[in-house]
Amino acid sequence: MTATSPRWLPRLLIAAVPLLILLSLSLGSVPMPWPEVLRDLLHQQDTVNTLIVTEIRLPRALLAATVGAVLGLSGAALQAVFRNPLAEPGLLGVSSCAALGAIVALYYGLSELGWFTLPAFGIVGALISVVSTFVLAGRGSSVSTLLLAGVAINALAGSCIALALNFAPNPYAMSEMVYWLLGSFANRTLSEFLFALPFVAVGMTMILSQRRFLDGLSLGEETAQSLGFNVLRARAVVVIGVAAAVGAAVAVSGSIGFVGLLVPHLMRPLVAHEPGRLLPISAVAGAVFLLLADIAVQCLSPQQELKIGVVTALVGAPFFLYLIVRLRTHAP
Amino acid sequence: MSSAPNGCERTQRPCGSELARDFSPFYREQARSRKNNSMPLVLAAFALTFCMTTAAQQTPFPAAIPAKEIAPRTPPKRVVSLSLCLDELVIVLSDRQHIAAVSRLAHDPLYSVHWQAAQTLRSHNGLAEQIVALQPDLIVGADYEHGKAVQVLRTLGFPVLTFASPATLAEIPGHIRAVATALGATAKAEQVIAKLNKELAAAQAKVAGKPAQLALSYAPNGYTAGTLSLKNELLHVAGFVTVADRLGRRYDSELALEQLLKINPDRIFLEERSGNQNSLAHRLLQHPTLRSAGFDARSTAFPSQLWLCPGPQAGAAARMLAESR
Numbered sequence: 064m065t066a067t068s069p070r071w072l073p074r075l076l077i078a079a080v081p082l083l084i085l086l087s088l089s090l091g092s093v094p095m096p097w098p099e100v101l102r103d104l105l106h107q108q109d110t111v112n113t114l115i116v117t118e119i120r121l122p123r124a125l126l127a128a129t130v131g132a133v134l135g136l137s138g139a140a141l142q143a144v145f146r147n148p149l150a151e152p153g154l155l156g157v158s159s160c161a162a163l164g165a166i167v168a169l170y171y172g173l174s175e176l177g178w179f180t181l182p183a184f185g186i187v188g189a190l191i192s193v194v195s196t197f198v199l200a201g202r203g204s205s206v207s208t209l210l211l212a213g214v215a216i217n218a219l220a221g222s223c224i225a226l227a228l229n230f231a232p233n234p235y236a237m238s239e240m241v242y243w244l245l246g247s248f249a250n251r252t253l254s255e256f257l258f259a260l261p262f263v264a265v266g267m268t269m270i271l272s273q274r275r276f277l278d279g280l281s282l283g284e285e286t287a288q289s290l291g292f293n294v295l296r297a298r299a300v301v302v303i304g305v306a307a308a309v310g311a312a313v314a315v316s317g318s319i320g321f322v323g324l325l326v327p328h329l330m331r332p333l334v335a336h337e338p339g340r341l342l343p344i345s346a347v348a349g350a351v352f353l354l355l356a357d358i359a360v361q362c363l364s365p366q367q368e369l370k371i372g373v374v375t376a377l378v379g380a381p382f383f384l385y386l387i388v389r390l391r392t393h394a395p
Numbered sequence: 396m397s398s399a400p401n402g403c404e405r406t407q408r409p410c411g412s413e414l415a416r417d418f419s420p421f422y423r424e425q426a427r428s429r430k431n432n433s434m435p436l437v438l439a440a441f442a443l444t445f446c447m448t449t450a451a452q453q454t455p456f457p458a459a460i461p462a463k464e465i466a467p468r469t470p471p472k473r474v475v476s477l478s479l480c481l482d483e484l485v486i487v488l489s490d491r492q493h494i495a496a497v498s499r500l501a502h503d504p505l506y507s508v509h510w511q512a513a514q515t516l517r518s519h520n521g522l523a524e525q526i527v528a529l530q531p532d533l534i535v536g537a538d539y540e541h542g543k544a545v546q547v548l549r550t551l552g553f554p555v556l557t558f559a560s561p562a563t564l565a566e567i568p569g570h571i572r573a574v575a576t577a578l579g580a581t582a583k584a585e586q587v588i589a590k591l592n593k594e595l596a597a598a599q600a601k602v603a604g605k606p607a608q609l610a611l612s613y614a615p616n617g618y619t620a621g622t623l624s625l626k627n628e629l630l631h632v633a634g635f636v637t638v639a640d641r642l643g644r645r646y647d648s649e650l651a652l653e654q655l656l657k658i659n660p661d662r663i664f665l666e667e668r669s670g671n672q673n674s675l676a677h678r679l680l681q682h683p684t685l686r687s688a689g690f691d692a693r694s695t696a697f698p699s700q701l702w703l704c705p706g707p708q709a710g711a712a713a714r715m716l717a718e719s720r
Contacts, residue, residue, distance in 0.1 A: 091651075091653050092651040092653045092654050093651075093653045093654055093656075093657045109687065111656045111657060111659065111688060114656060114684055114687055114688050115652075115653050115656055115657075115684075118683060118684040118687060119652055119653055119656075119684055120653075169673055169674070169675075170673050170674065171673070172673050174673070175673075231673075231674075232671050232673075233671045233672075233673050233674040233677070235615055235616070235674040235675070235676035235677065236674055238676075239674060239675050239676065242675060250617075250652060250679050250682065252682060252683050252684075253683070254683065366649070366651075367649065
């Protein structure tokens with residue numbers, strides 16, 4: 064509970080993001096002659112190598128960092144808003160509802176109407192799930208009520224995803240369920256990244272703007288109110304921010320679990336358990352975590368790619384178990 | 396077909412696993428290893444008589460199902476085919492009034508060569524009860540069909556004939572003859588085979604003397620056909636060397652975009668670029684890098700149904716590939 068955490072750790076995390084992006088750029092199914100590539104990039108000459116780096120590997124690395132930041136930040140924000148250590152986009156069903164929205168937009172031809180439909184549908188799906196969690200579990204609910212609501216929403220979204228993909232008029236739809244449930248950054252395009260970026264930026268700004276409120280909320284709802292916060296409004300801003308960021312991120316990467324759970328818990332001791340300070344560091348750590356996970360995916364199976372959710376779950380699930388054990392021993 | 400685990404028969408669209416089973420080289424390999432090359436004609440005829448005698452000997456199962464009494468050697472009057480590749484052959488070889496039903500995929504403009512002709516034919520979804528209701532006097536399928544439907548149909552005394560799928564161009568005429576014998580359409584088969592041979596020879600003549608070009612077949616999800624595939628052989632006929640040859644990939648496999656850019660093929664034959672494109676698998680074929688790297692001019696959308704099934708359409712496929720040179 065003490066704030067004796069090393070001061071260098073946050074700085075190290077921030078420095079790690081660009082380094083990991085560079086590392087991710089150097090990984091792929093073909094070897095890169097780097098001196099040559101750097102020269103061509105500097106002279107803005109389009110060669111096969113520079114195309115591979117800028118149009119195949121760069122979107123992938125940028126997406127991994129962005130989606131990681133979104134999930135880390137959203138996890139921290141949801142845990143603060145629900146005042147519940149298990150709140151997380153994946154467990155609450157925000158990610159799967161966002162995936163459902165994106166699936167409806169993509170496979171039923173709505174994404175042809177404009178670039179914004181895919182992230183927009185993702186956001187609508189995410190919003191529906193957060194609002195229904197609020198309605199189902201209420202604020203300040205017990206861990207079990209929240210989890211039950213999450214289980215119910217996740218199950219419903221999961222079966223709606225299967226339903227939507229099953230009746231989709233494309234023969235590949237059903238086999239792409241794996242992508243939507245486990246996520247991947249393979250073969251993403253720069254334009255997909257740019258489509259998601261404005262929504263992600265707005266969502267993350269909305270969440271971060273409520274840092275002080277979340278600090279106040281950690282002392283209890285009445286205290287927050289007496290500190291002058293409009294609890295209802297501030298909470299709505301955070302929740303809509305989460306929906307916007309997660310919805311857009313999931314629409315271009317599929318739903319990736321456990322990041323939002325794992326990252327804030329690892330970061331919490333570093334910031335003396337202050338929710339406001341937890342937000343930015345969780346975003347940075349989330350980016351680092353997903354970049355590392357994506358690098359692991361590329362190293363583990365370069366030919367037939369693993370879905371990234373496999374790696375995050377392999378790390379995240381044991382942590383989840385540890386959390387349960389700790390919750391049980393700390394229970395009154 | 397009925398054993399497809401995801402219940403795809405009930406949906407209104409072609410089903411992934413069904414396609415995979417029809418066309419994957421793995422199944423073709425299996426088919427090849429089991430295949431006895433000597434006298435497929437005699438074998439098929441034998442199998443036919445055998446099936447029909449066992450069918451005739453079988454006691455009628457429930458009273459509602461009448462025992463089949465088919466005199467051998469008369470052409471069947473109510474044929475049902477179980478899979479796309481046989482649908483296409485049955486449509487070519489049989490008289491239309493003798494076709495009781497084809498599989499649903501036969502209606503699909505993306506995968507079926509004779510989808511227009513098939514529109515007026517009844518289709519079934521591979522479930523035994525549908526096929527029984529049609530009261531077929533001959534059911535034809537590919538020999539990898541060990542599904543429950545085939546077992547049920549056999550138990551009920553329906554004559555089910557299965558054929559090994561050809562894995563090479565050289566095996567196609569024998570396959571056509573075997574199916575034609577069962578359908579009582581041997582004369583028609585010889586016409587079809589003669590046309591196929593003529594088209595293949597014409598394609599080879601057209602590209603004779605031209606330098607080999609490096610070709611890539613690129614399907615949704617980035618799949619490229621392996622060296623054991625019919626697609627690869629057809630590309631050879633049209634004077635291409637393929638990326639699969641160069642990489643030594645025997646079976647259909649994914650080729651990463653990065654590798655595609657590096658290998659830099661002279662021609663790319665994009666598959667399934669018509670019809671519904673709303674999936675991640677299809678989106679890969681429209682990746683902006685392909686345009687930036689200048690592959691647009693070297694890419695052709697190739698009609699997948701021409702080389703999906705080993706059949707008479709291989710002639711048209713070879714002609715089209717040769718004309719693209």
